[in-house]
Amino acid sequence: MPETERIRVPMKEQIAALLRNTLHELIAQGAIPEYDLETISVSVPARKEFGDFSTNVAMIMASQAKKKPRDIAQTIQERMARLSDVFDRVDIAGPGFINFTVSPLMWVRVLNTILEKKDRFGTSAFGRGKKVQVEFVSANPTGPLHVGHGRGAAVGDTLARILKAAGFKVESEYYINDVGNQMNILGLSVLSRYREIFGKDSSFPENGYKGDYIRKIAQSLSEARGDELLCREESDAVTACREFASDFILNGIKEDLALFNVHFDQWFSEAALYRDHKVEHTLDFLKERGLSYEAEGALWFRTTGFGDEKDRVLRKQDGSLTYFAPDIAYHQDKLERGFKQIIDVWGADHHGYVPRMKAAIEALGADKDCFHALLIQLVSLVREGQPVSMSTRSGEFVTLREIIDEVGKDVCRYFFMMRRSDAQLVFDLDLAKKKSEENPVYYIQYAHARICSILRNAAEQGLSPEPSLLEEDALSTGDDLDLIKMIAGYPDVVVSSAADLEPHRISFYLLELATAFHRFYNRNRVISDDGRVTMARLILVVAVKQVLANALSLMGIEAPESM
RNA sequence: GCGCCUGUAGCUCAGUUGGAUAGAGCAACGGACUUCUAAUCCGUAGGCCAGAGGUUCGAAUCCUCUCAGGCGCGCCA
Structure with missing residues (x-):
């Protein structure tokens, strides 16, 4: 490797490559035992006096070949130490670690790399152009994004950017659940508020969405369409309300995400799955392969054949499909689009859903390891030391927009990333606003x-x-x-x-x-x-x-x- | 009852495929601005890595069990 090329690679990789070459020669000479060179590990030692990098290969080889670790280490050390333009020192320490101290000149040259690569420093070919999809947020268009969605948005968007930097070909996607009962309830809720505006009697649906935003949507609808929906048939009126509300809310979601510096490559509509007959196609696919069966008046998917604890219903007794059915079709579509890795960012409360999705992926003929559900734990807000109560049902939830407006986009994004995704997060609003x-x-x-x-x-x-x-x-x-x-x-x-x-x-x-x-x-x-x-x-x-x-x-x- | 996640300093959390004497921030205490932004820095103190076994040269990390907290176990989405 020419010198100018060598400095483009991360230092740790350079050291690993040099070590690998050396081991290869030594093995060929029979000086040290056979070893799979792909698996060698070079790490940064915990303590500074152990040098810049360290490897434990000698100990691993020793335990496999039943030799003394320090003897093997010494053979490797002597050979590596010859690379005096790279290393200041190569030491053996403890039970058989080999510690490398890289020469200051080598380190200083990294500066040239950084100044040369500028905003591309940190990018690499690690992902080898592998096609990866990250799907996140995917909140139902039945209400504005709340704080929990915000964490998913920050994590998903950052992950997509990281994967891109690491050399994957990444597409980010938002799945719009614009089909299903919740959309009808949305339509009914808006229609009820719409009637209210015109002084008509309106019974608010039992499971209706109670948030103030429904009133705003109804207001906006009344301004756009006047009272014309009052004399329509109920079902037509609901449909009109539903479509208006869905567009209205989705536009709001897009605005919020743009403010949050989150951008999607694709917006994928569930309705489009039905329109393009993809759900049918998937159900046929499963049936043809004997992966589904009728029982108790319902259609079942034999997920137990793929490690799930029980079979799952695809079509209910009443003839309608479960949420799972289009979801399988959706993931089949993802696979057909050629993604080698599919990452779904979900709320942790959906973790029970993971085994059946993995089962579905496998049933569709893909390796189940190409699917990853990244589970995002709960966010709770704290103000003045007191928890801020949130409940979607009552319509009293704190929206993402409110938090962005209060503490700013940057602080908000950082706070959502301060913890591992699978750990609960306490968002301290007072700390978030402190400029110290x-x-x-x-x-x-x-x-x-x-x-x-x-x-x-x-x-x-x-x-x-x-x-x-x-x-x-x-x-x-x-x-x-x-x-x-x-x-x-x-x-x-x-x-x-x-x-x-x-x-x-x-x-x-x-x-x-x-x-x-x-x-x-x-x-x-x-x-x-x-x-x-x-x-x-x-x-x-x-x-x-x-x-x-x-x-x-x-x-x-x-x-x-x-x- | 079964499954998943979590348990590390007083508090909030890191800990890179098992590595060497377990780290950081906050809070506490003591210091540093005539000096490129003190929205900063330095120092002190703080630990049975929930507990008990096991695996091996070596465990916060892997396995088993127990305890504690959260979540899930629908022909809801």
């Missing part, structure tokens, strides 16, 4: 703004960072190197959060990077009397600024020039 060190969003954005400020000051003095003037030995202090190592690790963070579908890791990384920068800032001067160091550090902070901006952009958060 306690609020991680400002802490991180402040780091970016501080760097911009330094660069403005430098510009006033006629100094501008010029990568070709970077003198590698000018960044020799531990603080400089610590910061470089921190940003050099960014591509690994992106890859690992993509591989494990754990977008929250970006938010933790950002916090660590901001901390590292603030520490650096307080202990070192960027602009000083020393021209060489000044130039080198200007380049360093430009690189840090770039990585902060890149990571923030993955989260859909702004990187302000000043605060």
Whole structure:
């Protein structure tokens, strides 16, 4: 690999590649036992004195070959240590770890890579262009998005961006449940409020949607259509109300998401599944393969054949379909569109639904591992130390829009990503509004703004960072190197959060990077009397600024020039 | 009753396919602005990783059981 190519790859991968080459040679020579080189692991040690990278291969080989780990380690160490342009030291430690200390020059060169790749630093070919779909939010168009949807939106959108950065071909999609009983109830609810406006007697449906937004929709409908629906047949009027309301709400949802910096590649309508006969097609598909059967007046799907605990109903006794039936058709359509990996972001309360969906995927002829349900746990709001009560049924829920308006889009997105998806989240509205060190969003954005400020000051003095003037030995202090190592690790963070579908890791990384920068800032001067160091550090902070901006952009958060 | 998730510092949480002496933020205490933004930094203190067994060179991480909390177990969506 030519030198210029080598520095484009994350440092950890470079080390792993060098190690793999060395092991390959040593195995060929019979110096060490046979080993599957694809599975070797290089990690960053917990403690700084153990160097920059570490591998446990010697111990693993030893246990398989019944040899002494340290003997194997020594053979590997001697060979690796010859790569003196890469490593300052190669040590054996503890039970048989091999620890690598990468030379400062190698680290400093990472800065060139960052400045060269700019907003593409952190992207990689990890996903090999594999076609992946992330479906999220997918809230019924029966009401505005609430806080829980917001978390799904933030997580789903960030995950899609991460996967894209990691080299997958990603499509994000919103599934619109615009069919079904809930839509009729929506129509009835609106019709009732519509009649109210014209002073007509109207009994509000029992399970109707009680929120104020229904009144607004009815008002808007009355302005658009006058009283013409009053004399229509009930069913026609309901249909008209339903369609009007559905469009109205969906437009609101789209506006909210746009405000939240969430964008979808596809909006997929459930109604379109029926219109295109895809549900029929899927039911036929299952029937032809003997995967469904009639019993007790209903049509059943034999999901138990694929690991589900009981068979599931597709068509009810009353002849109507369950929610599951179109959902299978929908996923069959996803498979037909060529997605190799299908990721559904769901509320955690749907987790009981996962086994049957996996069963369906398998029944449709795909590998069940190509389907992932990412379960998002509950969000609860706290204000002044007190829980904010929320209940969809009573119509007293806090909307996503209200939270965005109150605390801002950036804070909101970050807070939704502060926890692992499968952990419950307490959203502290008072903390979210604090503009201080306690609020991680400002802490991180402040780091970016501080760097911009330094660069403005430098510009006033006629100094501008010029990568070709970077003198590698000018960044020799531990603080400089610590910061470089921190940003050099960014591509690994992106890859690992993509591989494990754990977008929250970006938010933790950002916090660590901001901390590292603030520490650096307080202990070192960027602009000083020393021209060489000044130039080198200007380049360093430009690189840090770039990585902060890149990571923030993955989260859909702004990187302000000043605060 | 069965299944899924969670249990790590006083609080909120990280912990990268099992790695070395378990980390961060907040809260507490003590320090740092004549210096590129103090929306910042440094230091101190804080732990039986819920508990008990097991697997191995090595466990917060994997297996079994117990306890505690949340959720699910519909011909609802």
